[in-house]
Amino acid sequence: MSKDDDRYARHRPMLSDDGMRRLRSARVLLAGVGGLGSNVAVLLARLGVARLIIRDPGVLDAPDLNRQVLYMAADLGRAKVDVARERLREINPGLELDLAGERISADTRLPRADICFDCLDSFGARAALESALCNGWGDDPAAGGDNGLLSGKHDAGSLPVPLIHGGAEGWFGQVSTLAAGGQGYRGLFGPAFDQRSAEQAQGKPIMPHVVALVAAAQVGEFVRWCQAGTEEMLINRILVLDGLSHQHEIIRLNQQVVS
Secondary structure (H helix, E strand, C coil): CCCCCCCCCCCHHHCCHHHHHHHHHCEEEEECCCHHHHHHHHHHHHHCCCEEEEECCCECCHHHHHCCCCCCHHHCCCEHHHHHHHHHHHHCCCCEEEEECCCCCCCCCCCCCCEEEECCCCHHHHHHHHHHHHCCCCCCCCCCCCCCCCCCCCCCCCCCCCEEEEEEEECEEEEEEECCCCCHHHHHHCHHHHHHCCCCCCCCCECHHHHHHHHHHHHHHHHHHHHHCCCCCCECEEEEEECCCCEEEEEECCCCCCC
16 A cells, blocks of 8 residues: 555554554444544544444534534534444544444443543443443453453453543543553542532533543543553543643542542
């Protein structure tokens, strides 16, 4: 394949051969295809992941259009996953897609994936996602990834794969990665996670460029994972982004046992 024919020619040289192989074979689970999720989905499709699994029950409405880059005004009233399927196939016809307009609950059995993105908008939705992941895969609960980075099995009640968390509100955003087999959201947020896990999504003020910054940082975590596994990822650390002052900070968390 010539350089002109290779759609990945601009970023292929920036990855190791193993990193590019892992990227091209990755099965990625994307929870939510709204503000963060639509930005993440576009970037992953352009990077060249093998399979993108998306779950989102949402229907597009007008306030979504300020930041959800997959959608246009003509899409108002349509299911987000239906529009996402069309747009992502236009971006990368070779991308294998598995989209469903279902809300992830604690009892959901999700398709097997190698890595997961949290692009959700409430602590309640995140609690449900974590429970669903810890319950095992719907297609093969014992199966692991096929990219050379995963061990194949995980203990019941623990995350089977890395989970890249993103959140954005107002001028600020944050990104962190929850390690496979680690302490999960309770280790990241502490007791506040249990206190807020009953929350439902609310329409909060948000700047479009902040969403894009957070989504880009989440995808950056994915690229790190392709290159070197979890070694360089934001595990036990939170990247905080300030979209007004152009400042960012990495906060290191105290590792503690969470009962």
